[in-house]
Amino acid sequence: MRLAAVWGCWLATRIVGLLIILDRFPYPTRDEILGDPAIYEGWSAILAGGEFPEGDVRWQYPPLAAPVMLLPRWLGGTYTTTFALVALAADLLIMVMLTRMRGGSRAGAWTWTLGLVLLGPMSYVRYDLMVTLAAVVALALLARRRVFGVLAAVGTMLKAWPLLLLLALPRNRRGLEEVGAFAVTCGTILAVFAVGMGRAPWGFLDAQTSRGLECEAVAATPFMIDRLSGWTGAIVYQYGSMELVGPGVARVADLLPLLTVLALGLVAVWAWRGAGRGWNAAWGCDVAFAAVLAAVATSRVLSPQYMLWLLGLGAVCLAHRASRQRPAVLMVLVAAALSQFLYPLNWQGLMAADTLETWVLAVRNVLVVAATVLAVARLRTGPATAPEPRRTSRDPEPAMG
Template structure:
């Protein structure tokens, strides 16, 4: 096979082109995707923020603005394509970001010890999530995260700077640093994050108003904790499902208890990550990506909110993990892909069933969230065994203790342990 074909396989490019063309046809409304219109976030909410941001301030009066200050760059980015309307320009930039991720993964797959399966995970995972992926700015953030992880081993300063920039776009990329061992990565992240945060604060007023809005969020109906409330509705619980703080949430008795339980579960997960970092003693080239994958899985699965676009983060990180032939995250990655298929079914295809908490909606959520829990547990176990626990090959090849021998060279049957 020619070198050029290895770098950019024809089959992979064909699959990406076909699936992305279909996604564009859906978001541009040449084809109609089942369920509610997922593009209103761009044509109404994002475009409304765009007008406010162009006026020189963050959307201070809009509680749905729950993003760090760097998100303004994503919302303003369609201005780079003034010859298109806001929504088409946004979709075009998401498509470009998608292609950048594919190119990064393909390039990583051609390195020594690399594999192209990571690029396939990206192509398939994004396609399974449907048009929602192109109607949110999460692909842009994921592109920054993928670039950071792939730069991590060779260029820790670049990795740290990209992780900090990503965190100012949507917070979660700060978790990429969990597995970073070199001080340069942390120092670079701290300096870059501080400088950029200061610049955003000076640029426009209200850069950090999102912190208040985010704190007031409740339990979103697609989250893990929401399953308890979906079941409670079957037994007469009197809560409501309403659009609140930018997402469809449960409101009513005991919702605060469920939200607190989710926060405690997240705290426990991050406690495990801290313990892992203290105990880890083996760091392979793939460990940085796998630690980030586990951290974001834990963050997503235990969160009070699991919006469909969150799955894009997991697909991107799973794809990076599978770019390493020696990586151990194959099973968790495939579980995430299965969860992507169920995600597009629960939103947008059958979202009305989820809102109604009927048997189909509850079953879909149990299955999707159950897959995320399994993926998290499997991934955490693999990471622990690979970096902390005793590897299987070490058990097999561990030298046995020398046993005393008799003068004729045979084992002494009277020696201890016989």
């Protein structure tokens, strides 16, 4: 009955979300969220010609992004509509994985179902949903030998952040085998694209490293608040996002990569120590969630679609009864709702330095920081254990582990 309830809620909310994209259901500022599919469509025309759109500084994606961008073009129909249907299929696969995890809790499926509602219909017109699918499947199959390494590599070749999933691995020979599978898969994908397209497929890194401080990033919060009292800087569109330009911004932006390294180093140390004290899949998912949270909180960019990553990984954590990340995941859910309030619903107000929108951004970013601190701190004591749920003879045997 509980499974039917979560699936019923998922179906109802996804129908509404799709109708919003199709302009069959009212939604304020709907046109605001449809800009990215238009960019993807332009890139797909270049990709169809056998080249990466490296002349566009907004192209900041590893090579496997190419088939994802091309898929709606191959399937036909209006690009935005087809892209949304592909995203909906990815959403469905995530739900299937969350509801079929062995010994799992329904909390994971509910987190994902409600999380996308809180974040809004933007989720269906952003590439990040497909990347989140790869990460969720990888963590859901974390106990499968070598499969995790291959799936984490696929995610990394879609967008770089799933590389952090490797911190979820146990500290033993099997962990080394997974790293080997990851390396071989990445190398194979890069080689195939290099041969097929006649050039190295990692030019996207240039645009990625050149990005400045995006106005929604955690580190941008003091500058955004200072705008209320007459800060002399400005917000400009560059590298595909709204970035801050003004006194002190470049210095802060330059410090953030070091802060990211330090934060991930702390996660890695505690993950290494904890992995030697009774590693289990729940612990691995907790580590991956904390690592990605740390990367997001210290990043130069915090676009609203990044919340998809956190919602997906948080859902996998809560699908394990032994997870210690429930409070942090709840904070992420609230942050997702505030993200939709800011974008697209009140984006113009934020750009105009309106008081309400500015302080909502500040609260959202404080929640992200608090969730990060809590998620990382909960790694200190190592893995938790929880008994397997009781199963009667009439309970079906789950299909996945």
